[in-house]
Amino acid sequence: MSHFLYSLIGLAAGVCFILALKGLSKPKTARRGNIIGAIGATIATVVVFLYAQDGESLPLNNLGWILGAIAIGVVIGVPAARKVQMTQMPQLVALFNGVGGGAAALVAIVEYLHLGAKANTAEVIATVFTVIVGCVSFSGSIITFLKLQELMTTRPVVFPGGRFVIAGTLAATLGAAVWVVSALGTNPLLILAALALAFGILFVLPVGGADVPIVISLLNAFTGLTVAASGYVLDSTLLIIAGTLVGASGTILTRLMAEAMGRSLFGTLFGAFTAKPQEANGAAEDRPVRSGSPDDVAILLNYARRVVIVPGFGLAVAQAQHTVRELADLMLSKGIDVAYGIHPVAGRMPGHMNVLLAEANVPYDQLAEMEEVNPTFAQTDVAIVIGANDVVNPAAQTTPGCPIYGMPILEVSNAANIIFLKRSMRPGFAGIENELLYDPKTMLLFGDAKASLTKVVSALKNL
Amino acid sequence: MEPIAIISIFVLAVFVGFEVVSKVSSTLHTPLMSGANAIHGVILVGAIIVADHSSTNLELGLAVAAIILATINMVGGFVVTDRMLEMFKPKKDGENK
DSSP states (O other), rough: OOHHHHHHHHHHHHHHHHOOOOOOSSTTTTHHHHHHHHHHHHHHHHHHHHSSSGGOOOSTTHHHHHHHHHHHHHHHHHHHHHSSSSSGGHHHHHHHHHHHHHHHHHHHHHHHHHHHGGOOOOHHHHHHHHHHHHHHHHHHHHHHHHHTSSSOOOOOOTTTHHHHHHHHHHHHHHHHHHHHHHHHHHHHOOOOOOOHHHHHHHTTTTTTTGGGGHHHHHHHHHHHHHHHHHHHHHHHHHHHHHHHHHHHHHHHHHHHHHTTTOOHHHHHHHHHOOOOOOOEEEEGGOOOBBBBBHHHHHHHHHSEEEEEEEEOOOHHHHTTTHHHHHHHHHHHHTTTTEEEEEOOOOOSTTTHHHHHHHHOOGGGGGGGEEEHHGGGGGGEEEEEEEEOOGGGGGGHHHHHTTTTTTOOOOOOGGGGEEEEEEESSOOOOOOOOOOOGGGGTTTEEEOOHHHHHHHHHHHHHHH | OHHHHHHHHHHHHHHHHHHHTTTOOOOHHHHHHHHHHHHHHGHHHHHHHHHHHHOOOOHHHHHHHHHHHHHIIIIIIIHHHHHHHTTTOOTOOOSSO
């Protein structure tokens, strides 16, 4: 295959990726967009096998190793993607992003070893960039995975002098980068990789659980840029196009997400260092709350004219999507006006809750976005908050300095009655006390969301 | 390749990347991130190229690791995105209002 044809096919794959991103930004075309992207990636992969790089002959050297490695990747990746619970999907995306970053760093290292002294300065700089950012993306993504999987604390991890350690690691990483560029050699590069891995860990540790999706999106953009830099070293237009596209769109997406959560990117990354110490957390615990029985809840609902359901991650964990739909259908049949108030970051990521409810066949027209539903709470008789906490926490509006301050919330406090379905008094993912739980118009129904809802449904049927 | 050609490609791709996602509703943030994530799995192409010209066992070992990781990223990424989007398939009266 001629170089011209090879490049032309690469360009076609690049166009596929543009169409894929374009399609993915509209609900109607999203699925087709993803498939176009997959086609582009397949074309790009197949064509490498048909073109002899650097005038070498076909088939590729080490063909058996290459095909074997791809097979292993498929055997690991596909079942992981197929079997993952939808509730755990954000951490899988984080993990996939991390391995992509790791792959880019490895590619840069191998190419560096291969080129040796033949590499020109621009190539070495691109290599150094790829190794640093790829390693940061890899180790950072692993930490986000551990946080989302709750294998480690979801609260910001800060230690005395933390910011100096981070700044020191960053300075050492940049120093090592200069060392690699000036001295060349394998050892400096490996030290650079180790420092970058450490920096990735330190950089994500102080980020609070609720902000993790923004960091995943940022690391995703980072990985894109490393792919573009590898494309430069390997002289592949396709990698430059694909990597840059992901880097640019990922940056915009990160900003959009931060806006949806009312956070500045800077606040997300460095908030833990500047936040004031939290207001007395324990003081609130002994205050009385009003808890009710499923029958109390059913009676309240039966005489309501308008009910807004606010689903949160707890609903998904309890797999209560179907039961909540049953409750909504029952209320509709009684002539009660029902809507779901969906916070942009309900669940673990923007849009996650829409995916989970769509899985339970909740009709689109009942899902109301935050801006639509907030003005209606004043006319709402009952707001049922199911397994959500941070997204309705008034502290976001009233307590400057708390980790979610400034995040837009669902203003359920304007409803005539509020029902919280909770497992316990434990605070939400962001770890902040919710004043609303102690409000006189709030009723708490403790227990597993699915079990509680089932009881409410049968109580409501009997009324 | 000419440096200016590379810079041109880079700058144009940045603008295309900004443009295609500038107006996306928050509902689609997660699938879009996941789809973009799958696209950078195309680093697989780079991993195959370096595996092809690996001359030592160390190089080949690292290249094979890169291929495995890149394949997981690419294949897993597209599959999981498709699963998310399956949920958005049009119902009787279609569209998101």
